Amino acid sequence: MQRPFVHPAVEDVTLESILYALADPTRLEIVKKLAGGSCGMNCSMAAPADLPKSTQSHHFQVLREAGLIRSERRGTEVVNALRCAELEKRFPGVIASILKASEKTKKR
Amino acid sequence: MQRPFVHPAVEDVTLESILYALADPTRLEIVKKLAGGSCGMNCSMAAPADLPKSTQSHHFQVLREAGLIRSERRGTEVVNALRCAELEKRFPGVIASILKASEKTKKR
């Protein structure tokens, strides 16, 4: 827990890592939830309720390393936030259109 | 080879299957190549040159079942084409923005 989080610079974020991160249903779920709330969210808040913590942790790591989220330790918890603005600048429309599409799709 | 190809109806295509299919570097490469040419392309044409045929075949199957491409047998070969228009209607901007982003990224 002491190791600081590593976030890639926006210019180092690759499209592929983004797609890879979003291709997992659980991670897409997390991203959707983060996109919903305006401010950051801790891990257990953003992840599906029944997901084992070790799996949670793994998914957040993938999202972080892909450059999709920014994580910050706040006491005992970790606050995660989507890097929307930066990513929109780097890959215009990609995240936005995916999030929009995912909203339309979810009511099923 | 006799089995006919199965293509999902547009309305059955899921965002997740699309993202999953595109998240693989090889498959993204294939999709980019298909998006480049205006008409269909056979498998070996669209796939990276050195990719084993069995792997090729697998990737095309994934793309097909995800709903990204439509494949048709033409004599001994299979002609593949992106289902752009349909997908644009179902998931506006998703494929387009990804393709655009991938162009920007590729020059490296």
Add this chain to the structure above:
DNA sequence: TCAATAGTTCGAAAATCTTGAACTACGGAA
């Protein structure tokens, strides 16, 4: 009819993912 081309199928080795168990860090209570 035969050979060549284009792709598919199968099975097994290699690579990834998932998760329980044990652990670390921090904050609050006593």
Add this chain to the structure above:
DNA sequence: TTCCGTAGTTCAAGATTTTCGAACTATTGA
């Protein structure tokens, strides 16, 4: 301050996916 609970991480191994060689099928052209 020490102890407990909460939040998250790490590790290792079992489960799942991917990859790809080898053998196969279909179709075309000679």
